[in-house]
Amino acid sequence: MEKDNILEIKNLHVTFYTEDGIVRALQGVEYEVKHNETLGVVGESGCGKSVTSLTIMRLLPKPQAKVEEGQILFRDKETGQEINLLELPEEKMRHVRGNRISMIFQEPMTALNPVYTVGDQIMEAILIHNPETTRQEARKKAIEMLKLVGIPAAEKRVDDYPHQMSGGMRQRVMIAMALSTNPDILIADEPTTALDVTIQAQILDLINRLQEQLGMSIILITHNLGVVAQNADRIAVMYLGRIVEYAPVREIFHDPKHPYTQGLLQSVPRLDRGGLKEPLPGISGNLPSPYNPPPGCKFHPRCPYVMDRCREEEPSAVEISPGHTVRCWLHVKGEKSNE
């Protein structure tokens, strides 16, 4: 593992075996996360963003999902040790999940338990991961966390049930809960899509501020390139289970190399249009079925620059400048367009 990295995903392949067929959800996904940086992961619905994070957390549904290949290397800050999360015994993984890597989900209502107060739920997270803490200390810490995420009158709201709060507040509670154990990595999977525009911006600001205050790495998953423009250091663009381009945020916006990234940029969905569920105006055609992907480059049926080779052979990732990789025949040296 490189010294600056806290996480390295290497050649990750994940398959779902379902009644309807086989879905190769991830095929050779690779990315790295440095200490205290934000990595943005973007791409259309179904490209594998969530499956990648569920694999990191080892929360893939069993028995349908299978990790066929790959490594997820994580550096434990406490011990400095490198571990492959995919090989960790479940008991140790539980410790990582609570203390070192936290995840917040798209829809906070489904992640919060309606029959317990938000305070009890944050306390529970604290107590599970720090068994020596007293209930009184945990309650104090829960209130402190609610204040930290900007919930007014935290001493009172700590006894609210989730339904007594707005969507934005519930998302703040989820963030409080995720951060209450002081994780090294926060995975935020579409943390704002269920919220309205102004609240989305507030939540993203909050996550940014907490990153500066607490120091942690963030994997920010979104449909929306606009969201990561301001919040990410580097960006991984995914298409049908692959990372097709990976680069510092400036390069993605100023010098995108993959035709898919270029199309995404032409159609940067605005926060007020709620993401990329609609066909992309900058890219013709629809996503192919995951049960029956095209041969060759997975993007070729929609690509304006398609060449013969693209229909037959899949390009591998090529580093075109330091830290900038792209999976496209246009950028393989010696290849020329034959159309």
Ligand SMILES: Nc1ncnc2c1ncn2[C@@H]1O[C@H](COP(=O)(O)OP(=O)(O)OP(=O)(O)O)[C@@H](O)[C@H]1O
């Ligand atoms: N439990 C499952 N059973 C079968 N296939 C699944 C399951 N979960 C995910 N998949 C498939 O894996 C692929 C990747 O899905 P994933 O949820 O990672 O997409 P995503 O990029 O997070 O999309 P979205 O933006 O809609 O959240 C899709 O083809 C999806 O249908």
Ligand SMILES: [Mg+2]
């Ligand atoms: Mg998802």
